[in-house]
Amino acid sequence: MTSRTLIADLAHLPEGPVRVAGWVDTVRDQKKVQFIVLRDESGAAQLVNPAVREGDEGDPTITEAISGLTNGTFISVEGELKHDERVKLGGLEVKIGDLEVVAPALDSPIAEDSSIDKRLDWRFLDLRRPEQNLVFRVQTTFLHALRTWWVEHGFIEIHTPKLMASASESRAELFEVEYFETKAYLAQSPQFFKQMAQPAGFGKVFEVAPAFRADPSFTSRHATEFISIDAEISWIDSHEDVMRMHEELLVAALTAVKEKHGAEIEAAFGVEVTVPTTPFPRIPLAEAKEIVAGRGYTVPRADADMDPEGERQIAAYVKEQFGHEFVFLTDYASSIRPFYHMRHEADAGLTNSYDLIFNGVEISTGAQREHRVELLEEQAREKGLDPEELGFYLDFFRYGVPPHGGFGMGLSRVIMLLLQQPSIREVTYLFRGPNRLQP
Numbered sequence: 001m002t003s004r005t006l007i008a009d010l011a012h013l014p015e016g017p018v019r020v021a022g023w024v025d026t027v028r029d030q031k032k033v034q035f036i037v038l039r040d041e042s043g044a045a046q047l048v049n050p051a052v053r054e055g056d057e058g059d060p061t062i063t064e065a066i067s068g069l070t071n072g073t074f075i076s077v078e079g080e081l082k083h084d085e086r087v088k089l090g091g092l093e094v095k096i097g098d099l100e101v102v103a104p105a106l107d108s109p110i111a112e113d114s115s116i117d118k119r120l121d122w123r124f125l126d127l128r129r130p131e132q133n134l135v136f137r138v139q140t141t142f143l144h145a146l147r148t149w150w151v152e153h154g155f156i157e158i159h160t161p162k163l164m165a166s167a168s169e170s171r172a173e174l175f176e177v178e179y180f181e182t183k184a185y186l187a188q189s190p191q192f193f194k195q196m197a198q199p200a201g202f203g204k205v206f207e208v209a210p211a212f213r214a215d216p217s218f219t220s221r222h223a224t225e226f227i228s229i230d231a232e233i234s235w236i237d238s239h240e241d242v243m244r245m246h247e248e249l250l251v252a253a254l255t256a257v258k259e260k261h262g263a264e265i266e267a268a269f270g271v272e273v274t275v276p277t278t279p280f281p282r283i284p285l286a287e288a289k290e291i292v293a294g295r296g297y298t299v300p301r302a303d304a305d306m307d308p309e310g311e312r313q314i315a316a317y318v319k320e321q322f323g324h325e326f327v328f329l330t331d332y333a334s335s336i337r338p339f340y341h342m343r344h345e346a347d348a349g350l351t352n353s354y355d356l357i358f359n360g361v362e363i364s365t366g367a368q369r370e371h372r373v374e375l376l377e378e379q380a381r382e383k384g385l386d387p388e389e390l391g392f393y394l395d396f397f398r399y400g401v402p403p404h405g406g407f408g409m410g411l412s413r414v415i416m417l418l419l420q421q422p423s424i425r426e427v428t429y430l431f432r433g434p435n436r437l438q439p
């Protein structure tokens with residue numbers, strides 16, 4: 001590979017010869033001044049053609065080459081680095097000595113004001129924007145911090161299969177695929193197999209992997225394929241232990257994001273990253289619905305989950321009352337939770353479960369699991385599931401399983417809410433939805 005200096009590193013180099021390479025962002029081509037703004041993955045810098053600047057020496061053939069450059073062309077430039085505080089862009093410029101057009105570019109089919117659909121059609125060009133690059137650097141830091149926390153706390157990483165013989169969540173959102181002479185389903189969640197790690201003796205596990213939902217909705221928060229962040233821990237007393245792990249993990253990850261990217265995020269998105277205090281507020285769902293009703297909004301179905309407006313309202317209340325961006329809604333009714341959630345000892349109508357709301361949107365579901373096989377079988381039957389089909393799963397609970405629980409959290413939802421973006425489409429590398437399979 002030909003060596004080059006990343007543009008972000010130029011600021012720390014002494015004046016002298018350098019080679020930079022990247023995409024032409026803009027060309028200013030006038031009689032007395034000719035310069036290029038060059039962008040690479042680390043930043044942007046101004047390159048000046050000395051041949052055009054009065055009194056400077058240079059190669060006049062370069063002038064012609066620059067005049068013919070289109071935006072987006074990938075070029076390599078050898079030149080002289082000069083530090084000059086008067087240059088707005090980074091206080092430096094590179095005097096062009098030699099310029100090679102490595103790969104020319106057609107005019108971009110998208111602009112900043114293009115519709116999100118058009119930008120997704122041309123996602124590789126859209127991703128070239130510095131804010132988009134920042135999104136994925138933030139995501140990298142976020143995930144790295146999660147992993148670091150998990151590893152420091154004795155978790156084991158697992159990779160569960162995405163081809164399954166049965167549903168793990170609702171049958172309604174299941175993708176069916178041909179599998180030789182039989183059918184398979186794309187995993188909706190690693191639920192069953194992360195639970196399997198408990199009788200397997202792993203103690204604490206995590207997985208970051210794709211999950212699939214045949215959900216035909218076109219909301220800003222749903223995709224048909226998304227990255228699910230999952231954790232499952234053994235030997236818990238209740239979902240409270242899961243929430244404690246969850247909030248500590250998020251504090252670690254948001255601390256890392258703020259330290260590394262806080263200033264950039266503020267400059268690019270006008271968003272101040274807040275590291276939350278612990279414990280996060282916890283409100284039982286029934287009480288949350290009353291609070292929301294007191295604010296003048298009635299969640300449409302009393303026996304259902306919060307709807308999006310209900311989530312926004314309870315988040316607004318929590319922000320006003322506690323100055324917090326997160327809230328755990330707890331103790332969901334068993335009628336609206338999966339069969340595997342443990343129910344309250346004293347009230348089987350409620351579960352040891354929670355949803356985590358961040359800036360007004362659900363980012364996660366967590367729960368203590370039912371580990372007593374007779375109860376689990378009964379709960380499955382009650383939900384209309386066939387214990388035969390779930391045989392492999394129910395067996396996990398027949399051979400010594402500790403009380404356990406965990407959560408699943410959608411990566412793109414967290415990043416969307418952290419950077420206050422309007423849709424997960426903006427923060428997903430390649431979005432998959434009901435009418436998008438390409439690119």
Ligand code: AMO
Pocket residue numbers: 169188189190191213215221222223224225226228230362363364365366367406407408409410411413
């Ligand atoms: P649940 O179905 O609530 O729980 O999903 C957990 C989290 O995954 C994200 N998510 C989605 N993100 C984008 N598009 C979708 N279609 C989509 N569906 C879900 C959300 C959601 O909060 N097995 C349980 C978790 C557990 O109990 O451990 C489960 O999957 O952020």
